[in-house]
Amino acid sequence: MVTETSSDDGRAFRRETERVVxxxxxxxxxxxxxxxxxxxxxxxxxxxxxxAVTGYAMQAHMTAADGRVGVARSGVKPTANPSVMICMDPPRYGFAGLPFGEYVNAFRVLVSGFAVADARRRERYCKGACTHAWHNLSAAARTVGAPGTGPCA
Ligand SMILES: [Zn+2]
Structure with missing residues (x-):
């Protein structure tokens, strides 16, 4: 693993990643x-x-069933390595260990599976009234620089 950036840059990049995903x-x-x-x-x-997205998916308690729904929405073939990994029970997460050529597919599958698990969490537990910064993106945009704290952060 190469460290190529200052820690400030790394923090900004982590925020960008969180926002995009x-x-x-x-x-x-x-x-x-x-x-x-x-x-x-x-x-x-x-x-x-x-x-990072692996961490989000684990936090959202993504299951193999979420993985299967995610694969169907991801546009990635179910036989591709990342698809097979995410549908294992429990899902296998070593995506960064795949060949570089599979990273984009891994991203598509992983974000899609996370989206399924996170939608369930938002519906059951957050109900539009939580303090997770990443569930309040428009609010977060108004207070740029506010720390992304919340009870489950
Ligand atoms: Zn929330």
């Missing part, structure tokens, strides 16, 4: 658009994004 999950951004953003990053950053 949650905009996709909440239907504010198209998956194709997100995949284009992901594909424009360096491989080191792509690995970082895959690891």
């Amino acid at each position: 949650n905009e996709i999950a909440q239907g504010l951004r198209r998956l194709d658009d997100g995949a284009g953003w992901f594909g424009s990053l360096s491989l080191v950053r792509q690995q970082g994004v895959l690891q």
